[in-house]
Amino acid sequence: MIQRRKTRMVNVGGVGIGGDAPVALQSMCTTKTHDVDATVRQINQLAEAGADIVRIAVPHHEDAQAIPEIRKQSPVPLVADIHFSHLLALEAIEAGVDKLRLNPGNIRDPNKIREVVRAARDRMIPIRVGANAGSLDTARYGHPTADAIVQSALDEVHILEDEGFHDIVISLKSFEVPVTIEAYRKMSELVDYPLHLGITEAGLPWEGTIRSCVGIGTLLALGIGDTIRMSLTADPVEEIKAGLEMLRVLDLRQGGITIVACPSCGRADIDLHATAQAVKARLSHIKTKKPLRVAVMGCVVNGPGEARMADVGLAGGGGVGLIFAGGESLNKVPEADMVDELVKHVERVVAEQEED
Amino acid sequence: MIQRRKTRMVNVGGVGIGGDAPVALQSMCTTKTHDVDATVRQINQLAEAGADIVRIAVPHHEDAQAIPEIRKQSPVPLVADIHFSHLLALEAIEAGVDKLRLNPGNIRDPNKIREVVRAARDRMIPIRVGANAGSLDTARYGHPTADAIVQSALDEVHILEDEGFHDIVISLKSFEVPVTIEAYRKMSELVDYPLHLGITEAGLPWEGTIRSCVGIGTLLALGIGDTIRMSLTADPVEEIKAGLEMLRVLDLRQGGITIVACPSCGRADIDLHATAQAVKARLSHIKTKKPLRVAVMGCVVNGPGEARMADVGLAGGGGVGLIFAGGESLNKVPEADMVDELVKHVERVVAEQEED
Numbered sequence: 001m002i003q004r005r006k007t008r009m010v011n012v013g014g015v016g017i018g019g020d021a022p023v024a025l026q027s028m029c030t031t032k033t034h035d036v037d038a039t040v041r042q043i044n045q046l047a048e049a050g051a052d053i054v055r056i057a058v059p060h061h062e063d064a065q066a067i068p069e070i071r072k073q074s075p076v077p078l079v080a081d082i083h084f085s086h087l088l089a090l091e092a093i094e095a096g097v098d099k100l101r102l103n104p105g106n107i108r109d110p111n112k113i114r115e116v117v118r119a120a121r122d123r124m125i126p127i128r129v130g131a132n133a134g135s136l137d138t139a140r141y142g143h144p145t146a147d148a149i150v151q152s153a154l155d156e157v158h159i160l161e162d163e164g165f166h167d168i169v170i171s172l173k174s175f176e177v178p179v180t181i182e183a184y185r186k187m188s189e190l191v192d193y194p195l196h197l198g199i200t201e202a203g204l205p206w207e208g209t210i211r212s213c214v215g216i217g218t219l220l221a222l223g224i225g226d227t228i229r230m231s232l233t234a235d236p237v238e239e240i241k242a243g244l245e246m247l248r249v250l251d252l253r254q255g256g257i258t259i260v261a262c263p264s265c266g267r268a269d270i271d272l273h274a275t276a277q278a279v280k281a282r283l284s285h286i287k288t289k290k291p292l293r294v295a296v297m298g299c300v301v302n303g304p305g306e307a308r309m310a311d312v313g314l315a316g317g318g319g320v321g322l323i324f325a326g327g328e329s330l331n332k333v334p335e336a337d338m339v340d341e342l343v344k345h346v347e348r349v350v351a352e353q354e355e356d
Numbered sequence: 357m358i359q360r361r362k363t364r365m366v367n368v369g370g371v372g373i374g375g376d377a378p379v380a381l382q383s384m385c386t387t388k389t390h391d392v393d394a395t396v397r398q399i400n401q402l403a404e405a406g407a408d409i410v411r412i413a414v415p416h417h418e419d420a421q422a423i424p425e426i427r428k429q430s431p432v433p434l435v436a437d438i439h440f441s442h443l444l445a446l447e448a449i450e451a452g453v454d455k456l457r458l459n460p461g462n463i464r465d466p467n468k469i470r471e472v473v474r475a476a477r478d479r480m481i482p483i484r485v486g487a488n489a490g491s492l493d494t495a496r497y498g499h500p501t502a503d504a505i506v507q508s509a510l511d512e513v514h515i516l517e518d519e520g521f522h523d524i525v526i527s528l529k530s531f532e533v534p535v536t537i538e539a540y541r542k543m544s545e546l547v548d549y550p551l552h553l554g555i556t557e558a559g560l561p562w563e564g565t566i567r568s569c570v571g572i573g574t575l576l577a578l579g580i581g582d583t584i585r586m587s588l589t590a591d592p593v594e595e596i597k598a599g600l601e602m603l604r605v606l607d608l609r610q611g612g613i614t615i616v617a618c619p620s621c622g623r624a625d626i627d628l629h630a631t632a633q634a635v636k637a638r639l640s641h642i643k644t645k646k647p648l649r650v651a652v653m654g655c656v657v658n659g660p661g662e663a664r665m666a667d668v669g670l671a672g673g674g675g676v677g678l679i680f681a682g683g684e685s686l687n688k689v690p691e692a693d694m695v696d697e698l699v700k701h702v703e704r705v706v707a708e709q710e711e712d
Contacts, residue, residue, distance in 0.1 A: 001535075001538070002534060028619070030624065135661050175616050176607075177606055177607075178606060179357075182357070200619075201617055201651070201653070202617075203615050203616060203632065204617060206565075206598075207601055207615070208619075209562075210565060210601045211605045213573060214573030214576075214577065214606060215573075215605070217570030217574055218570075218573055218574040218578075220570075221533070221534070221570065222574075233629050233652075234629055239619070245562075245567075249566060249567045249570050249571070250534060251532075251533075259559050259560065261559045262557055262587075263556075263557065263564075263587030268386065273590055276589045277560060280560060296589075305490040305491050306490035306557055309489075309490065
């Protein structure tokens with residue numbers, strides 16, 4: 001239903017960013033890249049959770065040296081995060097990374113930048129450039145307003161374009177959500193390069209999720225954004241889980257179980273929080289790729305309606321649970337049995353879906 | 357920075373919704389309203405957490421009877437949630453509630469609706485009407501698309517307008533975020549009544565927060581929405597905390613401590629998650645009304661920049677922590693002491709702010 005803005009597509013080791021490709025989900029390893037085993041283990045965890053692309057930090061020569069082995073073992077394309085050294089960028093390209101995250105402004109010397117861009121072009125490796133409010137050259141661009149961030153990123157883009165390089169992804173990160181939204185909206189009017197969305201340094205899981213969902217979610221809802229990374233001060237697997245849920249909420253990803261549950265409310269006649277949590281825990285083993293909606297309701301106002309609209313639903317109250325599936329009321333069971341009964345029907349419906 | 361859509365203002369017991377009033381934050385009690393002590397206790401908890409308005413369920417006569425005593429003890433205006441009985445609505449108005457949440461369609465009889473609307477007008481009590489996808493009259497409106505939800509709500513609005521009643525707030529709730537966004541965007545073009553935002557049955561805290569922040573956050577970022585309720589299957593205090601954080605993220609509320617913290621990242625040289633959590637815990641006693649930004653960074657790329665931009669900041673790495681305040685680097689302490697040092701400076705800055 002979201003009309004996505006049309007961008008040119010870049011190819012990151014077989015995963016498209018932009019064009020008609022689905023919004024790609026990224027995270028970044030917290031391991032030292034030179035620790036190959038730890039890095040591969042974390043890449044696998046991220047891929048398993050749903051990451052399409054994983055970024056690794058390459059601050060030192062030994063990290064670049066580890067790339068070939070990591071690349072061989074990784075199930076997903078890799079992005080090398082390079083900041084100051086053009087030699088590390090060249091090494092990473094040579095080592096087989098699928099994309100670079102680079103700040104040409106940090107490399108400074110035009111000849112060195114040219115060398116990196118040419119090597120990336122020869123290997124057909126996209127480069128993400130972009131501004132980050134925290135590292136903006138304020139002497140040149142002033143206070144990190146949306147316009148300053150956009151201009152700084154455009155200047156980096158122009159350095160690459162001057163070399164005839166167009167496999168570009170742009171990011172415009174800030175901690176400030178209104179500034180970030182404004183910056184991406186402006187940039188999306190100016191260029192057709194795919195955009196990498198993120199709210200930088202968003203913080204611990206609770207506040208970071210709120211900040212990222214408002215910022216990234218708004219842009220995605222407006223059709224802006226081709227790849228996202230949710231920044232949380234947490235295990236990066238949490239970034240992928242939250243990012244995936246955000247994409248599902250916007251129908252930008254399909255599949256998996258969605259639990260619809262009543263809010264806290266004085267109308268509820270069962271302990272909804274405990275019931276919904278029990279249902280969630282009891283369904284966590286189901287890894288279906290097909291979309292399945294499960295409703296847990298405790299209200300005579302919206303309950304039966306929502307339960308009926310779900311693939312499988314429970315409307316509890318008055319000591320009993322009504323079970324619904326496929327829009328039909330199936331049976332009525334005592335409250336003590338309603339979670340068991342709901343789970344049984346979910347498992348049945350999933351099994352039937354798998355047979356289709 | 358967000359340009360809010362201009363709406364007419366209604367007055368809910370001294371709290372404005374719409375017009376130039378700040379976006380009002382609501383939640384709903386989970387208590388049985390006839391249990392006065394439990395209800396007042398929860399209202400106090402919600403008000404303490406930041407609720408501007410609290411809704412209570414009034415499904416039975418004994419609940420309506422409890423309203424006068426609750427109203428007397430409540431520090432915030434109260435909304436009575438009425439669904440089927442016009443007599444309960446009349447009782448609640450008589451008992452002194454500050455607003456009604458009503459579905460005229462459920463009351464059906466035009467004479468009974470007229471009676472309620474006239475009583476509300478005489479007492480100058482606003483009424484929230486609106487559609488909820490889960491209880492939409494699908495025989496009449498069809499599948500709950502954005503247009504169906506908007507039309508259903510407009511029909512309720514017209515019932516009130518026909519009585520010359522205009523103290524109206526409108527909600528258009530659905531579990532589907534794209535549908536909800538589309539419905540509110542359409543409605544905001546059609547009427548100037550203030551809008552109550554919510555994503556219904558959003559679910560358990562983790563997924564419900566993601567769903568609500570994307571849905572409500574997008575609308576608020578577009579300037580739409582005059583009051584919000586975040587629906588979580590949780591203690592309603594969690595709804596208020598998350599809703600308040602969402603408003604702060606969009607600069608629709610100011611004040612309080614905001615922690616900026618690095619994401620998980622292979623560049624980090626300290627355990628950022630543990631450090632940021634320790635800082636959050638150590639600062640939780642500070643209840644400042646003034647905005648204060650605290651940065652916890654572990655990165656030489658964005659760290660010092662962000663730490664410098666914060667009111668008080670820490671950039672850790674290499675066994676030491678650099679402490680910043682007011683844009684200046686203050687001192688360098690061993691890693692083991694950096695949280696203590698940061699907290700000390702935050703307390704100092706807060707004390708200085710209080711003196712101003």
